Amino acid sequence: MTWYQSLSLLELLFGTLFFGLYLGYLYRVWRVARFFKQRPHGIWVKFVLRNLYVALLLIAMLGPSFGAMKKEIKTIGKDLYIAVDLSRSMDATDVQPSRLEKAKHEIQRLISRFNSDRIGLIVFGDEAFIQSPLTYDQNALQLYTQTLHTGLLPRAGTNYAPVLQLALNKLEQRTPTTAAEQKARVLVLISDGENFGPDVERLAGQLREQNIRVYTLGIGTTEGSRIPAGRAFKKDEEGKTVVSSLNPAPLVQLADLTGGQYFEVNNRVSEVSRLISAINNIEGELHERKTIDVTANKYIYPLALALFFILLDALITVKLIRI
Numbered sequence: 001m002t003w004y005q006s007l008s009l010l011e012l013l014f015g016t017l018f019f020g021l022y023l024g025y026l027y028r029v030w031r032v033a034r035f036f037k038q039r040p041h042g043i044w045v046k047f048v049l050r051n052l053y054v055a056l057l058l059i060a061m062l063g064p065s066f067g068a069m070k071k072e073i074k075t076i077g078k079d080l081y082i083a084v085d086l087s088r089s090m091d092a093t094d095v096q097p098s099r100l101e102k103a104k105h106e107i108q109r110l111i112s113r114f115n116s117d118r119i120g121l122i123v124f125g126d127e128a129f130i131q132s133p134l135t136y137d138q139n140a141l142q143l144y145t146q147t148l149h150t151g152l153l154p155r156a157g158t159n160y161a162p163v164l165q166l167a168l169n170k171l172e173q174r175t176p177t178t179a180a181e182q183k184a185r186v187l188v189l190i191s192d193g194e195n196f197g198p199d200v201e202r203l204a205g206q207l208r209e210q211n212i213r214v215y216t217l218g219i220g221t222t223e224g225s226r227i228p229a230g231r232a233f234k235k236d237e238e239g240k241t242v243v244s245s246l247n248p249a250p251l252v253q254l255a256d257l258t259g260g261q262y263f264e265v266n267n268r269v270s271e272v273s274r275l276i277s278a279i280n281n282i283e284g285e286l287h288e289r290k291t292i293d294v295t296a297n298k299y300i301y302p303l304a305l306a307l308f309f310i311l312l313d314a315l316i317t318v319k320l321i322r323i
Contacts, residue, residue, distance in 0.1 A: 005063050015058075056303070059302040060299040063299050078279070079186070081171065083123075084191075089227055089244040092226070099220050104145050107121075119132075120170070125153040129153075160254065161198060164187075172210050185210070186213050186279055190216075193251050214254055214260045215279065220246030246266070263275045
């Protein structure tokens, strides 16, 4: 037999104090009965009843469990990495308050909607880094998301190859397993589509071979906007003001190559709800099998017996002194 709860030292002290005071009450009743030269045998009936149902109530509170057995369950789960572009173009304000701030808001929505899955956070520009490993800790993920800014990475360009390689390394299934024992593995890549890196098609093919889907989320507008740089705006080598626009083509291609989908967030619409639905639709494909110990809390039996003795105590009238 196992117990769901245990008694603390404070609870034992209070129980001992109650028992001592109750014994003092019985002793006082016994002395009064002796003074009137009577035998208070009835108090022992009440004493036994009350101690019995108090003990039963205590047992019910502790939660006696028995009949343990092992049970195999199948749980639906995903390993989900969210990769966010931290290149300087993400500071553009064609999506208010900026592309990156809007992306951070949408990432927090994603985290809250997949609270039963392991989620990790990747940041990338010319290089890619793990900001948070796969975890169930939503508070930590929300905190990491809030601290994102374009100054975290030393270089300002965008290259999808490092982030795809990093996601492949972290999500790759290295040991052979059956489909029923795998988890769905997903990469959500958030960017404005300005990719200047090679090897994307090769890495996308490797991701597809590993059954890792890439869902892309484009942030920005095709009209674009200037990129703030201090109190001015970013300029190119010729001194002209740089205008950054959303380029969905590479994001669409990447999603298609891996069996994922492309979604967009601009100043008029956000398709994050559709993205969440699309990821949820793959939950039923892959499962994880676990064996757990199952016990049943049998508190109801001592509780029912205690209630019976309480009722019996209320119905039984004992005359201790007859005058």
